Structures are given as C-alpha cells and as structure tokens.
Amino acid sequence: MVFTASQLGVFDLLRESGELMSSATVAERLKTSLTGMQMLLGACVEIKVLKVEWKDGKDLYGNTEFADLFLAKSSPKSQYYTMKFLSENIYGSLQYLPEAIRDGKPQILSIYGISSNELYGALYRSNEGVQNFLRYMDEAWSLYGKEVVSAFDLSGFQLIYDLGGSSGGLAKEFISKYPNCTVTLFDLPEVMEISKKYNAFSDGSQITFHEGDFFKDPIPEADLYILSRVLVNWNDEKCIQLLTKVFTACKPGGGVLVVEPTVDEEIFGSFPAHMYAMISLLLTRGKLRKPSELCVFFNITGFKDIQFKKGNVFDVILARK
Amino acid sequence: MVFTASQLGVFDLLRESGELMSSATVAERLKTSLTGMQMLLGACVEIKVLKVEWKDGKDLYGNTEFADLFLAKSSPKSQYYTMKFLSENIYGSLQYLPEAIRDGKPQILSIYGISSNELYGALYRSNEGVQNFLRYMDEAWSLYGKEVVSAFDLSGFQLIYDLGGSSGGLAKEFISKYPNCTVTLFDLPEVMEISKKYNAFSDGSQITFHEGDFFKDPIPEADLYILSRVLVNWNDEKCIQLLTKVFTACKPGGGVLVVEPTVDEEIFGSFPAHMYAMISLLLTRGKLRKPSELCVFFNITGFKDIQFKKGNVFDVILARK
Secondary structure: OHHHHHHHOHHHHHHHHOOOEEHHHHHHHOOOOHHHHHHHHHHHHHOOOEEEEEEOOEEEEEEOHHHHHHHOOOOOOOOHHHHHHHHHHHHHHHHHHHHHHHHOOOOHHHHHOOOOOOHHHHHOOOHHHHHHHHHHHHHHHHHHHHHHHOOOOOOOOOEEEEEOOOOOHHHHHHHHHOOOOEEEEEEOHHHHHHHHHHHOOOOOOOEEEEEOOOOOOOOOOEEEEEEEOOHHHOOHHHHHHHHHHHHHHEEEEEEEEEEEOEOOOOOOOOHHHHHHHHHHHHHOOOOOEOHHHHHHHHHHHOOEEEEEEOOOOOEEEEEEO | OHHHHHHHOHHHHHHHHOOOEEHHHHHHHOOOOHHHHHHHHHHHHHOOOEEEEEEOOEEEEEEOHHHHHHHOOOOOOOOHHHHHHHHHHHHHHHHHHHHHHHHOOOOHHHHHOOOOOOHHHHHOOOHHHHHHHHHHHHHHHHHHHHHHHOOOOOOOOOEEEEEOOOOOHHHHHHHHHOOOOEEEEEEOHHHHHHHHHHHOOOOOOOEEEEEOOOOOOOOOOEEEEEEEOOHHHOOHHHHHHHHHHHHHHEEEEEEEEEEEOEOOOOOOOOHHHHHHHHHHHHHOOOOOEOHHHHHHHHHHHOOEEEEEEOOOOOEEEEEEO
16 A cells, blocks of 8 residues: 555655645646545555645645655655565465465465566566566665674675675675775676666776676685575575585685574564565575574585674674685 | 464464464474474564464464454454455455556456456355355454444334345344344345355344345335445445435335444544555445545435444444434
C-alpha cells in the first residue's frame, strides 16, 4: 500500500510542492480517481506516512519526515526500488513459502515460471530486471553504507575486489571513507554492462569493472575481497568453494570482508534479518547464518584473525590470510 | 509468514501437544526441512506469535496465547480462513492497487484472469472457493458477533432475513442472543448449497435458507433485514436500489440493520477499516463510507429513526420503516 502511494507519485508530489494539498488536488495532479485517492491517503495517514490537517472543511495532506526521506523516489535516501523489489518479487510469492520450508529449496520455478532454479537467472531476464535489482541493492547503502565501511579500520587495504559488487553502491562508500583505495566490481557480464551505464564513472575513477562469474572464472589477486550479501544466498558447499578460491587469490596479510545479516547463537536477529531469512528461503539456496557458522567457513578455508561487528541490519566480519 | 506457519500446522501441533517442542521435533512431525523450519520458528518468535525457551542448549518452542486462540486452525476462534483469504486473494493482488486507484474500478480481470468484473463470480468459481469464502466470512463473527448483535436491543424483531447471509455465522449469534427470532439466510444458490452442508442445521432450526439474487429476485416480507458486509461492496446506485427494494418488502415498523466498517467524518477509521477499504478498492465497486453517507441512502429510500453504534471493527446502523 505504501509502495502504491509511492508508485503513483504521492510522496514526490507532496515533497516537491512543499505545501499541504487536498485529496482532490492530489487526485487531479496524479490523474487518479478521487474516491480511490481519498481512501489511499486516509490509509497512509493511519499508518503515519502522511499527516493531515483540516482547514475550512478541507482535508490537506503532507508527507511525514519519514516519507520525505525514504518514500519519495526523488529523495537521496529513497527506498523506492526496495519497495518495488519486495512488492513485485516477494509479496505474491509468499504463497510458495510453505513449499520452500517443506523442501528446504528455493521456489524459483513456481514464482517466475522458469526452469532454472537460480535466482539470478530469473531476476536478470531483462535489462530492466537487472537495473531494478541493482537499484534495490544500492539503496541499502544509502542507509547502512557508512556504518559498514566504518565497522573496522580498513585503511591498510589498497586493492579491493567487491565480488558480486553489482551497482557499486558499497564501493562508493569505500572510496569516500578510504580515499587511497581502488575498488574493482566483479560481477556477471550482464550486470557489469548495466552497472557501467548506471554509474558512468569518470576515466580516472577509483572504481573499475571486471566481468566474470566468481564460481567459474579466475579471481585476480588483491588485498581485500568484499563479499557483501553473497554468502547468505548460497549453501555451505558453495560458500566454502568460493572462500577457498578467495583465499588462494588473496595476498598474504590480505583479507576478506563479509557483509550480511546474521542471527545470534540463539537464532534471533532483528526483524529485517528475519524477513531477509524468509526471502533467502524462498529465492535462494542460502540461509541466514550465525557468526559461529561463518567462522567455521573461515577456519576450513584458512582465514584467521576473525573480527565481528554487529550492525543495525548488516553485520560485518573481517578475516585475514 | 504467519499463515505459512499456520498452513504447515505449527500452531496446531504446539496447541495439541501442550508442551514445548524443539525445532527438530516440529520439523520432523510436520515433515519439513530442518533449516527452513528453524528460520520460520525464529521469525515467529521475533513477531511474538511463538515463545521460546532454551534448555540444555536446545531451543524449545510454544504458542503464545494469541497463537493458541487465533492462529491454530483447531481453535474455536481461529482466523485461519481469514489469513488464507488474505494470503491467496490479497497479498499478490496488491500489485494491481495503483491501477485500481487510478481507474476507481475493481481489478478482477487482472487478478483472477476472468472476464467478469464482479468479485463473487471470481470467488465462487469452485465449491472450494465458496467454502473458503464462507469460512472467512464466518470467522469474524467468532470475534465480533456478540458485539454486533448486542449493539441495540433487537428483541422486538421476530422474522429476520440476512441478505447475503452466506455461512450463517452472524445468524447463529442472533438466535443465541434473541432466542425468539428466526433468521433466514438469503444468498445465491451456489452459496446456499454449501452453506446448508456446512451448517447442517437440525430440522426444527431457527435458521432457514432462501436461494436468490437480492438484486434480481423478490425479497420476502420480514421484520428486520440484515445487510452485513454488503453495502460496502457496492456502488451508491446499487446500494440505493437494494435499500429501496428492502423498504418495499419491510413490514411497517420493521427495520434494516447495516453491519460494516465505516470511516468517521474526517475519513479516519481503524487500521482494519483502512485495510478493508483497500480490499474494497481492489476487488469491488464499493467503498468504505461515512455514517453520514449511509444516512443519505436511508433518507432517500424512506428509512427513518437512524441509530449508529461504533464497534471495534464492524459498526452497526439500525434504521426503521
């Protein structure tokens, strides 16, 4: 419902006008039915994303601060594509959640009607699909990026690879915090193609692109590898396979930085972490792990000096070769 | 997610066992994957529908009182079919909400892929569809029925017709509160057929059945007509048409009892009322109305002595001929 208001442009209209507007004006400007808009605005007031004032018998609506910041598409901290992703990929698919829990397997076939059971094949069917997914991945870093890159002092790492770096949202936070580093985004060709257009970095940029599949193609040598929202989408076997490859490529004294939600030792996390877990179940072969489970991966693959930092949504783990 | 746990039988298992159970036992008894079940149980604890205790390093789960009462299918106050209706008919359809608000029209064609744009045609395509819908309609009365039938002293009415009475859930509350009345359920043949089986009233029951379409077929004479969750699903023209017919059939001194959520004069209601409004927009040609809008209908069609009683979800309006 909030996404509906966002899609119709309610929050942007109210943000840009800078003044309160009647339901009639909102409906007229956004070319919707009056009754429908009135009911939508009323519901948005109820859940406190809009505020209302009554003046001369007229209802006048405005954004709450929350809507201005996060729901208007035009805001720098907008979470529009996150809502879009959840709305288009998750809400309707929740009907397959019982099956996912029964089988312990993703339900890509039922959800997207394609025979591959890999999420990325489904999401990346079209350029628009890639773009929407990249923007969704990006939006989280406008909220949590600074927290993540500040979790540890990473200024000692020069050459950084962001494996599955997609849109470069986290990479941008890295170079802003650590101006001496360079970050190479390593992702599938179809992703890199869109990511390049989307980012349009200047020639001398500290962010560069590397096309490849990190399971199949060689991983170049570097000081630090970022695995952000990667392991959570893969099963234990694939995680160990990937970390082994990373360990081999990594310079001595280098490290790996895992960024993803985790659950604590008693399987409790935050509300977003649990929602993340349900999405993982539905769409991927991965799972939300405990820090101790991730430590096992590091130990098996040779990494040591493991440090863990709890975040608001994304936890950060640094391990060294 | 809560419905997933309900569908898989988590709440019933924990309700019936009467003791705490480990995630491994729950997964085994319900034949699901262990990882999936652990993540589901963790999420259910997070949103406080399950509770957990740790004993000898084992996680032991139990229902909260709320889950025992409302989420277990076997509870007399279960809201299982309400969750099922929302899960199967609403969550996925919310993607069509922007279109519904733009057009001010229901989106039955997009949602159900059938050419009729009437909700009931879509819901009643199969016997199972009728049955699920009836149970959904019924469940609300296990929570709010007593409040509704006690809103006014209705003991003066003997012969009552419940127009669109579907499952008879509210009718049962009526005869329990007013033992001298008889209630006739008036609904479409496909609904009455299921309702009869579903209810299996004894021969001498105070509840009887009348097959018909209240827009097309004659409405018999009675003392009181119940219109529960009916007007909210129809546009103004249809509401006036129906109330005119009811007024003509009604005995002098008789009345009509409208039961549905309303919004106050400043378009604000409860959270359930607003959700109801969104569902109306998406699925019907109706809308959530203000009491004053319903009064206009009564005035136009000849009813008088209007009394209004605010309820927790369902408001009650009595008007007399």
